[in-house]
Amino acid sequence: MNMLEYSKLILEKVSFDAGLFENELRKSKRNLFKNEIDDLRNWCNDRFGERYKSTIQKHLGVRAEK
Incomplete structure (x- = not known):
């Protein structure tokens, strides 16, 4: 599992609390x-x-416009 996938997993798990x-x-941004x-x-x-x-x-x- 790479850091991007790990970050997504963690964000999914903590999304119940702002x-x-x-x-x-913030942590994800530092590690990617x-x-x-x-x-x-x-x-x-x-x-x-x-x-x-x-x-x-x-x-x-x-997000950049496509």
Whole structure:
């Protein structure tokens, strides 16, 4: 399991709590490469965008337009 997949797993598990989600998102950003951060941002927006949109944007930035 690579760090991106591990980060996704952890974020899924802590998504019930906004504070935990934000802490784990911050940690994930420190442990991933730039291209992985882009992938994580897109995944987070798709999976948690309605609930944690501002947190995702704060820590991972805004999704690039396709």
